[in-house]
Amino acid sequence: MMLSLLKDSRAVALLLAASLTILSNSLISPSLPGIEARFADEENAALLARLLVTAPSLMVAILAPFAGALADRFGRRLQLLAGVALFAIAGTAGLYLPTLKLVLFSRLFLGVAVAMIMTAQTALIGDYFKGEKRGNFMGLQIAATNFGGLILLMLAGWLAAFTPLAPFAIYGIALVYLPIMMLTLEKSDRSASQVEPAASDGEANWVATLVLVILLAGLCFVCFYLLPTQAPYFLASIGHPEPQAAGMLMGAMTLAGGIVSLFFGKVRMRLGRSGTPALGFMGFATGFYLFGIAPSFGLTLLGAAFIGAGGGLLMPTFLGLAVGIAPAHRRGLAAGAITTSIFLGQFLSPFASTPLIASLGYATTFLATGALLTLLALVALIGLRAPRDPAARPLPA
Template identity: 60%
Template structure:
């Protein structure tokens, strides 16, 4: 695709893709090591609980810290915050390989959540600063694709390393240190209009919409609810497959891999789809695909149909989430993009955290099939909402790609 080649020739774009790829490591990369870690600390009180908290702990801190990180990115600059976040990510992530006790490892995971919040908010704000219009939408799709494909590769590597030692997967976080020199060279602080300079100008003059807080609030609710529903797949699917007799880990991995790969491929074409369908129909189509996936799960129990449902869920999600980031960056004024990206980051990780809290009691009450049917109904309603709220072409822009001079 020509637009992809254009992005990959720009060091700034490559740097932002590399930074985005770090975020997929925050939770899932140590999942294959959890049984080994629990066995290593079998003498520790509440070892079973603490090892499971190693996965969810970063999400809590990301949800709490992201709004503050967005505000500081607006005030003090995106570049230095991104570089600091990546350095902290590498140190906190790798610490689990050497720390002697499980509580200390858990503490390092909390620090990792702070680092992820800093990286995600500053990286997303930089996307808003570097790109605009159609180019921004295409880049958001390319980023989601990179995150999905990176997650597929990193989880496979983590599984292999965990077979050698449960401590080795923590070293994958060292990728942050490896890319830091390139980020230092490639990322530049964009020229932004400050609130003081903006005095006397309308929000549209700064690249924002007059009613951007209302639009952002709607996006936050939709993105958070999207993650509540979508994360039913990684949190509940292995158990659901077990009730159907598919208790082989390879079958469970196959279904989850299809979700990830379908999400990556659909996000890859997101820019072209959004340019053709608009910013309302694109997420509506994504929600319809996800509703169809849950509908298949409600009706079919054979593994081929479950795999088809996984493809529909992943493909729909790949069309939905880039839209919300793009809308938030489209409507927010330039000096509020850090705040907007921080707010969306909070909604995403809060949705991840709340997903099992929402779905587990419902499954206990209704069973898996009816719960999937309820999820499909909610997604159909969300498709109607996003189509009605956002179905208009983005405001024409004079430039779709802004080049910033690189400085030492």
């Protein structure tokens, strides 16, 4: 059973680490107008305030491969603990830094911390859990981050009503998590340089498979981030400009993703490593098709739920495949590569979608995105099939 993993203290510690990463970007979104007003006398305050959200993603995209390689070289547990400590320091810095430029600088360090956490945490999942248990953990992780993120984002919105800087205090929760991780994660974690690579460790063609997963993950998040970046403007175009409508849309997506990810382990066992992401991409595609024909707000809510459900299958698939196909001494590198593709996709999404919407309109852009996702479903179904050569002896992903 998936929830039985909660009896394992290592699983709880890794879930806590994963819950931090979802806070890196969106936690301060409710505060942006207030932050801009607070530093209004500074040059380019409007632009700098908006960059506070995207700066961590850019740093993660750049640094994740290096962070993964360092985790392989010097040890994953140590890097995870250092990343959590830096997360707390950089995240809460917005409470007391005197200028907006310094706050932006602290957000860059927050991105460094997230890169360290995500790569080490994902590699440790591969070290601690195998086969069906690993698949169950991946699903539980996405559920925990969705539900936990929803609660903390609601808290951030409530705190922002008092003062725009208050949400920065939530990053301090990392200091509560840190001693738990220090006590529960095994101190025997070795660096990859101490692990003897074996011919049977990982798939024979793991690099080619990893490249395909990287491409699929990047395109997935270019499409996925159409919703948070364009939904408020789309809703206004169909007669729902109120912020509550966009909030309900994001809530429907998050809730559906959390629920579906709870069943990821069972779906993965039934459909396999290629059928599961294919189903996830088709969930994405269905959601965007509904957006493309949406005559009502209710239909957009249903579309958002389909997109969230697809994400509940795709995220654990990408991470699980990365640590499942790579040799043990390269899991950090594989985790870093996937992390980079995810965050780079997030960062590039508005650059891809905005000109398309300007030239084609919302409906055509959404329908075209659905068609692309349908094609990606076919690519995943064919390209991610497990090797049949017994000599490859793949690890369960």
